[in-house]
Amino acid sequence: TNKWDLSWSWAYPQFSKLGPLKKNHRINHIPGSGVITIKNQIFATAERLQNQYGQELFQGIVPRHFVMPHQADEFEAIREAEPNTSWILKSQNHRGVRFFDNTKSVKDDKDAMEGGNMIAQCVDPFLVGGYKFDIGVFVLIASLEPLRIFIHDHAKLRFCQLPYPETL
Template identity: 30%
Template sequence: MPTTYVLPQDKKILRSVWKKNGNKEPWIIKPPASARGIGIKVVHKWCQIPDSSPVIVQKYISNPFLINDTKFDLRLYVLITSINPLRIYLYDNGLVRFASVKYSTELSTLADRYMHLTNYSINKLSSKYKQNEDAHACQGHKWTLKTLWNYLDKELKVDVKNLWQRLIDLIIKTVISGERSITQLSSANLGSRYNSYELFGIDVLFDTDLKPWLLEVNISPSLHSASPLDLAVKAPMVHDLMNIVGFQIPCSKKFTEEQLSKDLNYSNKYLCYDSRLYTRSLSIAEKNKQQNFLRKSRQKYLKNILEDLTPDDVRHLIQYEDELTQLGSFQKIFPTSTSHEYLQYLDGPRYYNFLFDAWETKYQNHREEGKYLF
């Protein structure tokens, strides 16, 4: 991630850095709680920094990887269905947004938003912007991610698989960076594991070495489809997303067997609700098991944590396995048999992450065998 300062609280620190470099390096300013590129600008003079307004000031990546001499970024779609345990899915397609003016490193060009910003909402207003209606074509100022991979592979001989893995690494670390606060808020406010998920739009830029840089993470990314290209990416993505998260119908009322037997249709209406599925309370035995395994090394919990599954363990694992039957074009990137390498970056040990690590390690290649434990 580029060096970033949150103003006004980091203004003194930024000022000291600025004095060392003078007005020779560009910075990008982003206002909070905004969208569609509103308020974003690239600057190189201290007088252009707001005095007291809350903004993000970020080191501008001035050596972007170019295609047709033009800057571009990626919009990746990332679905998180659970924060504890952590479950992350990455859609296999996305959008590639190009600037509409050829790139220049001259400081005199920094005010040209059509050159230095890649937001579609900005560049569609440019007289040089070219629409691309074909999801498979390398033309215009918006491509699909799959089209980009094909271009990089065939035209530039880039190792696209390696590039994809680097993006996965970036995404996992990005999510982990906010895992602590999200876990705390989720624990305090969610009544069920089934009533919360989030689709994020993660924007990434490649530099000249094809190193991926995180630009920003968008909540509620636009699902508006302004062209057949947009529709080709977003429509199947939303379809798969809804299948993964499922549609649960919790009910706060209790019905006696006599009430349900009076009307067969009535019983069918509430057939999918079972209060045991939604409970988050733990028995004393379950609490003791969780506390016990939090103190164990990976070698020890891999050996023993699956030996005596509790009802709570089973509920988590069933929900997870249900999700995996509906992935469509989403790829599971966490948990996997190798994702335990990222657990060291978490704020502290999480029992459910240990449970899922053990599950993936043992049953990744023969999931049906694992399901017999249920």
């Protein structure tokens, strides 16, 4: 039925389940936008585009990454071949980011095997006062046709709890 005004959900809706959208319909997630907003899907999208258009497309933009536990074997091969590369493990539930102990197998790491992203640490990260950080920007896409986008005046900065180590 089309007798609704607002669809608010944690999950990304599917167009087929929403039916044709009317001018009065409002949704909090544009169907399909997860490919640029969810880490696993961002990495999968980048990988697909690299395979299609060449590795240089994302050179220096998207770090090397492995989705755990699905790519554990691939990661192990790289970890053993490149023992000096530092890795960060980001949990899937956004509740933990930590350096991965490169001296042990990923298969012995309970957190990694429960799922997450293993990401190559950039060599010279941007720091603020010695701390790593990320930036969150709030964006409202009011319409796709015509495209209307609003960016909130204030950004969100999140800092690591501990200073970035001088040597890894």
